[in-house]
Amino acid sequence: MCCEACSVTQRKGWIFGFGTFFTAIGIALLIFWNGIADNIMKKNLVIKVGTEAYNNWVEAPIPIYLEFHLFNWSNPEEIRNPNVKPHFVEMGPYVFLEKHLKQNITFFENNTVSYFQKRTWFFDEQRSSGSLDDMVTAAHVITATVADQMRHRNKFVKKAVNFILNHEGGELYTTKTVREWIFEGYKDRLIDFLNLFNTTIPYTRFGWLVDRNGSAEYDGLFTMHTGVDDMANLGRLTHWNMKNETGFYYAPCGTVNGTTGDLFPPHLSSKQEITIFATDACRYLNLAPNGTVEKYGITAYNWVGTMETLDSGENYPNQKCFCDPNVEECPKTGVVECKKCRNNAPIYASFPHFYLADRSYLDAVSGLEPDSNKHSFNLAIEPTTGIPLQVNGRLQINMMIEPDNDFDIYRGLPKFLMPMFWFNQIAVLDEKLASRTKLVMNLGDYGFYTGIVLITIGGIFFIVAIVLTLTKRWKRTPIDDDEDMLTT
Incomplete structure (x- = not known):
């Protein structure tokens, strides 16, 4: 047996020493580990060259999919019949694998970084319901744009424009393939x-x-902020196109705010709103907390779009700046104008199927059925690390159709908001990244339990030392060839 030649004093020193060592390390872990764990997490989450977070930020490590749902206008020839509503049939989804790659990355001394985001889409036929050669009928966007821009011009100008529309390819609607409507585009007279x-x-x-x-x-x-100086700002945008205002809405609604949706600061509260900056709407969207989501043993807080998210001041006065005071009529709740953002086309954004929008939009058409499970905008984030667990970014693009007696194409039409398409950007954390996430989020617990174990081991050494002292059994003396006995 080891230390057979040790004196009683040496044996006491070894056992009390081990007890003191393990106990001291355990107590130190309990006191200091949370700070150590936070530093480790910070090093793993900040956007800095060489970190895993940086590599995952530059190129998304999980598959992202874009689902496209187009609306086919099935009865355009009956548009002037007051007894028949415009009817729309949803087609798709047409699913595309979406690759993200950050380019032209430039770091600045104030702990911000600028970048372009290259997105590339690849059609996924297996996940899709339909072919890119499916034919879809919808409003003729260019004609609607010209008519809307000329709506308040004098009669002489409008007559000239009417002549052009009638003789140079102006149409109320057009029929094209899905591939032409989405990425390829189509030539137009x-x-x-x-x-x-x-x-x-x-x-x-x-x-x-x-x-x-x-x-x-x-x-x-x-x-955006890299989080190097303050983790609470990680991922928060400071500028878009080198400006802190979009120029599309009055302040404060025009402020560049929130994150792009792929990066959030750690230690999120279940009671706070989060803000997403949506380039498709050229504005930020506030999402409200709404319960939890669990996947791969990880519990995440869930944030959703609400009636306030796409309100233009009708029900929420703080959203009034999203409505241009120069327009004749602001959109009702659940719909926001995006004209300036979309090259002055009469484009409006909403949630799919006018979910959470004023009932009048849904009542003006037929074929749409809003469903919170299918059409809500939701984002689940693991709160300790700020890592998105599941994303369903859903928005619908609509076009305003208005009657105008100065244009033959729009004479006698009802006024309604025509659904053109809606999309769902889907990203779900995979099992491999979920395991890494659990490792980071449980660092604090690992240190706590390790500290408890070490203190317990130290305590055992102390108990043994005390028992040996009380029983005076520190010294070994042989009794016979087969056994030893501890005696004083």
Whole structure:
């Protein structure tokens, strides 16, 4: 047996020493581990070259999918029949695998970083319900845009525009393939004609995401906090396209605010709102806490879009600045105007199927059925680390159709908001990253329980030492060949 030649004093020193050592380490862990764990977590979460968080931020490590749902206008020929509502049939989803890559990354001395975000989409036929060659009928966007821009011009100008629309390709509606409506775009007589006069139409083909696939610059230049100096600011945007105001809404609604949705600070409260900056609407969206979500043994707080999220001041006065005071009528709750953001086209955003919007929008059409499970905007975030667990970013793009007796195409029409399409951006944390997340979020517990174990071990050494002292059994003396006995 070890230490057989040790004196009683040496044996006491060893046992009391081990007890003191383990107890001291255990107590130190209980006192200081939370600070150590926070430093470890900070090093793993801040955006700094060389960290795992930086690598995951530059290129998303989990699959992201974009679901496209287009609305087919099934009865456009009956638009002037007051007894028949415009009817829409949802088609899709047409699903695309979405790859994210940060480019032109530049760090600044004030602990911010600027970057472009390149997004590339690949059609996933297996996940889709339908083909990109499906035909979809919807409003002719260019005609609607021209008519809306000319709505308040004098009669002479409007007569000239009416002549152009009637003879150069103006239409109430058009039918194109899904691939043309989304990424490829389609050639159009009216676009060609308007481009001859260097008008404000900024494209040669129309498609909802034309020229966007694979483009780094389309979404703009983002500048955000890295979290190096203050983790509470991690991911928060300071500028978009080098400005802290969008220019599309009056302050404070035009302020560049929130995160892009892929990065959040740690230690989130279940009672606070979170803010997402949505480039498709050129504005921020406030989401409210709403329960929890569990996946892979991780419990996350869930945030959702509410009636306030897309209100323009009708029910929530603090949202009034999202309505241009120069317009004749602000949208009712649940719908926001995006004209300036979308090249002055009469575009309005809402949740899918007018979920949480004023009932009048839904009553003006048929074929839509809002459902909170299918159409809510929700975001589940693990609160300790700020890592998104599950994302369903859902928005619908609509076009305002208004009657105008000066334009033959729009004479005698009802006024209604036409649903064009809605999308769902989906991202779900995979099991591998979930395991890493649990490791980081449980660091504090690991230190606490390790401290308790070490203190327990130290206590056992002290108990043994005390028992040996009280029983005076520190010294070994042999009794026979087979056994030893501790004696004083």
